[in-house]
Amino acid sequence: MQLILNEEEQMVRESAQSFLADNAGPSLLREIRDSNNSLGYSEKLWQQMIELGWPSLLIPEQFDGLGFSHVAMGQIMEQAGCHLANSPMFATAVLGVSILSKEGNEQQKSQWLPKIAMGNLTLALALDETARPDPLNIATSVTKSTDGFILNGNKSMVIDGQIADQLIVVARSSGKPGDRQGISLFVVPRKTAGVEITSTLIMDSRITANISFSGVALREDQLIGTIDQGMDPLTSALNVANIHLSAELLGIANECLHRTVGYLKDRKQFGVNIGSFQALQHRAASLWSDIELCKSTVMAALRSLDESAADASLIASIAKVKACKVAQLATNESIQMHGGIGMTDEFDIGFFIKRARIAQMLFGDHRYHLNRYAELSGY
Amino acid sequence: MQLILNEEEQMVRESAQSFLADNAGPSLLREIRDSNNSLGYSEKLWQQMIELGWPSLLIPEQFDGLGFSHVAMGQIMEQAGCHLANSPMFATAVLGVSILSKEGNEQQKSQWLPKIAMGNLTLALALDETARPDPLNIATSVTKSTDGFILNGNKSMVIDGQIADQLIVVARSSGKPGDRQGISLFVVPRKTAGVEITSTLIMDSRITANISFSGVALREDQLIGTIDQGMDPLTSALNVANIHLSAELLGIANECLHRTVGYLKDRKQFGVNIGSFQALQHRAASLWSDIELCKSTVMAALRSLDESAADASLIASIAKVKACKVAQLATNESIQMHGGIGMTDEFDIGFFIKRARIAQMLFGDHRYHLNRYAELSGY
Amino acid sequence: MSDLTTFREDTRQWLEEHCPASMRTYMPESEKCWGGRDYKFSSDDQKLWLMRMADRGWTAPTFPKEYGGGGLSKDEAKVLKEELSAITARAPLASMGTEMIGPAILEFGTEALKQQHLPAIIRGEIRWCQGYSEPNAGSDLAGLQANAEDMGDHFIVNGQKVWTSYADKSDWMFCLVKTDNSVKHGGISLVLFDMKSPGVTARPIKLISGRSPFCETFLDNVRVDKDQVVGEINNGWTIAKYLLTHEREMLGRIGNVPAEKTLSERATASIGLKDGRLADSALRLELAEWEIDFQSHQLTIERVRDETAAASVGNSSAMLKLYGTQLNQRRRELLIASEGFDAMTWKEDSEARLWLRSKGNTIEGGTSEVQLNIISRRILGLG
């Protein structure tokens, strides 16, 4: 396995880096927040991303996509972390595309993927029903009807659910909450009778949706994959999601280190730069080392997605554990080393700790994945 | 609850401190080790302890003891940790006396306690059967015979088993390994037909015993307490043991800090005392703070034994978790901060890490007690 | 002992009769009683409870009776504390006066200052704030620059203070100023002035939690009479250190207030048990470790007090502050981990805000790094 970027990936990384440095960053996020923007992201930034072809990155060429690697997309996610660039990218072009291009039938792929590639369609995964993620804990139900299915239930914390054109809904077609068997996936247009969407502002200034489905009628062709067999494709999609979230967390951690080292060189107390204090030096050095390890796991995890590695679940949990822990350390250390100023809303570092914590929690925090790793390893 | 020593306790502490500083210490332990002493301790030191009345400290006055507090005895244990003073004190005068004076009948008490007080009798608790402590995991069996019981089974890691005059044997009189019910305690003289004792040298230069019981005939009056009801008194005794081991670990941790701070002031590199490096200062300060917390839990735990607190199990686990973790940190940090010299057998610090680890493992390490604390707390 | 027993019984009975039922319940942060000129009591009971306790001087139990204090011995005060906590009585007053400047005036102030300030502090009539840190004097507090020009019978103070807790809601400030610029560190005095004095402006600072418990305070030609200097002029650093010790001790108890539910109760309610164990096995162990450390810290506060004859706990306060603030951060981490996304919505009463706020605990009142410096230098003799 090559743990370095190839030329194409390097190009994507550099382009994301310079584009987001110029067009995103904490100041844009602050502006979005303070203007009570109801999207939770900048429509202009999203349009620019579309122009750059980012939503099409993971879409195969035959569906008008670029067919780039997960490693390439991971570079964008990492830079989105560095520059706190909110957008529908993750929910649509990473998570949604992964499900559709892997599980969708030819008809579904040709219907949706080209639209996504053009930036004309956004998706959201309606999965969680409880405050703590657990993909087995699905009570939302689908029952057979004469010409399709009826969907009932409630979803919370749906990322981009407030704007997505189509919802990918995880529902239980048989069995009871906790069962692996009996999960099915459906595409449901937001504008369907019986679908009710309310927005919730969360800590990192994004907006998520609570969605209720009351007797929503679905056609057969809205089913993605096989009835009752949705858990495996869902697991694959969550592995993809967690690995890309790890890339985002890596970006956040790295940016926090970078800003903190800059501050250590700048801030004077007792007549010297506080970066001359060995206790802070050692902590910064230790953080840098942790980030180096995180870089390697994220790179290997992204590469393993491209190589369709058999142990993707294990690798995803390794990457998420490492990225969550490193991001937690980096954000905490960056506030502590900035001192009082880091606690103020006027200063930027607070945006990073907020965003990091949401990304940590999404689809399972380090505790969840540590346990999952041990379980998958048979102990 | 008073978390300071009363006059009597202060006197015991000071006397233990000065006596052990003069008569024990790493050099004595080294001598014992290098002379292949088959006791694992200095007989002379033990005789001096007897003269000081230490074995009689916890024995009630009506049985010729001093009737001092656990807090007082804890001061001796702590100093024994500081000065690495091996002796039969712990197994006989702490663990053995606790069982006998709480669970023994009048006849048993008058038979054994005065002898212990005089230094004429040593005890050992034959409990563990597996490499990882678990008091419920008892397979050693007693079965009813015409005029008493028959004992069969194997015990390992019996502290002072190689020298004890009488063994307190934990055996199963009914039920199966893992059951709380069906545990019984017996006093068995070492010189009993069917008792075979072999010695094992362990890392801290002490000697423990593996003991096998083959068809050992026991009389009714060798039973301590009630048949099948031994688990509660055993639990009490292990609480006492773990709290006193915590005191010993506190002594070790404190001595390691003391020696390390001394070395930091002494050792020069780069033309300055290494104690002038802030990274080491902060680690030493952090260790000192942890030790301060440990002091408080040990003091409170000892006091709660004297006050027969209802939640002794919870308190014992708190003390043991804290003491194990602090001792582990202190011993590791002391070797690291001493650098290469700390790794040599010629230097003393290695004796502390070895002793600490055995005391940590005895009757459950921090992981065991952390789990036990959560269990006892109902989560 | 017998005296103490009598005192305990009397106290218990008095509390039974005088502590209103509504004041024996869990106190949300928003119902803390701060007192002061403009304070709006949240209930009649809150006011009654303050008045009754203040009448006995039990808002400042160990302060001398002559200034309105309780005049209790250290042991009696401990008994009072135990009896209050036995009925989960709310603290009648949260006050920088009784906790911080009051003890300093008692120790270092003139008789006139004592008579002027202590009774009002004890009765919760005047709310105080602390003017210490400056933008360029954080960890290096002694490097402060707020300048007090000597005008004979008074000083004219100019400068800027930062991180002044609730300056916008306080009546008076105790403030460190530079009265001798000829020395780099030193030449510092502790002065008291009314926040209504001309030239005082307090501007709230918004924190990452979205709240503003701190202010920037601008001092623009503020007149301070010389009789409002605590201790000697130019010798304020001694008193500052004394106050910092008090502050550390106070911050060591941060978050340590009676709560509706314990941490493990809240975690169990959110996460649920599986086979009798908290379903999140990693969080379960972290929780147990926190509870053990928390109890160890509580016991250490007690032990240090038992060991110390003086009112202040001295250098140990650095350790208590270091550990107590970390514990509060860990508490907040465990709470948001327990509650998951419920804690992440940006509502007014979101756990997220308390979690974010707690990140400052290891910075305010002297960073953890400063505490470690104090311990390694003053206690271990390193450096």
Next chain:
Amino acid sequence: MSDLTTFREDTRQWLEEHCPASMRTYMPESEKCWGGRDYKFSSDDQKLWLMRMADRGWTAPTFPKEYGGGGLSKDEAKVLKEELSAITARAPLASMGTEMIGPAILEFGTEALKQQHLPAIIRGEIRWCQGYSEPNAGSDLAGLQANAEDMGDHFIVNGQKVWTSYADKSDWMFCLVKTDNSVKHGGISLVLFDMKSPGVTARPIKLISGRSPFCETFLDNVRVDKDQVVGEINNGWTIAKYLLTHEREMLGRIGNVPAEKTLSERATASIGLKDGRLADSALRLELAEWEIDFQSHQLTIERVRDETAAASVGNSSAMLKLYGTQLNQRRRELLIASEGFDAMTWKEDSEARLWLRSKGNTIEGGTSEVQLNIISRRILGLG
């Protein structure tokens, strides 16, 4: 790529034919092949395996063929490594020669030195040790004092080295000496000499583990010919730093050898499962965390190599050493925790000894503190 594929196939086939079956098994520490003049092979297969690999130069795969090396490219060497590990082949040679002084001679030595030393290193005929640390020059290595007096065509060396790994079993030493005493740091040269030279005495140091992998080495009027200086006289510090980087990289891989069982397999065997989970819930999570960190570290070694064109990994070696040695300590902690008292008996092969030995990992080859200094200065630019 096609060339590499061919190389892989050829290599696989050659290994299949030439690696003895007994050399494809887990290697206990005691069967490591050190080579050297007096080495006693533990089996004929061990000797055969060394000879066969040495004949191809694959004991030093990237060394030039002219000196007996394998002459492989970096990519080919990676393939060889993968193929060796695919059949769990034992390392044919453990050598300070191929790992440390060999690369230094290649980079800095004269042609004569290369011809004299490299073939013997590659064939495992000469075992080397490293004379760096001194009693008063540990972390402050550049403060060393061993003195080399210039006698025209040779030096006379006097001094004491410490922590010399296996000096008592080695044939030659590469040694840092002071050739110019007029400067405090600097004036250092790297010299080579035979351990049989008159005046060299090696005395094993007993460690807390009861074993003696290190020696004190006394140098008493030891003659060293000037043609045995590597690089320029007085410029040895440059080469020393190069070698330290190599050493760090090597130590970063400490404990990372094929084992009979993985850590979690050993823990499961000792502790057992309960409801499918390791019965010790705290140890279970520590184990998972270790395995995750271990894999992250392995991937980092790989990534750093992929990123670095040069043979050496440069400053990143400090991070690899820092983390790798901590991981080995954690491994040993987890092993004794898993095995409990079985690990505590003081037998010759006790886990206790390996655990105690591992405490030195974060000290030898530059303490963790030195590594953190290197990272903060050279990489982060702090200080």
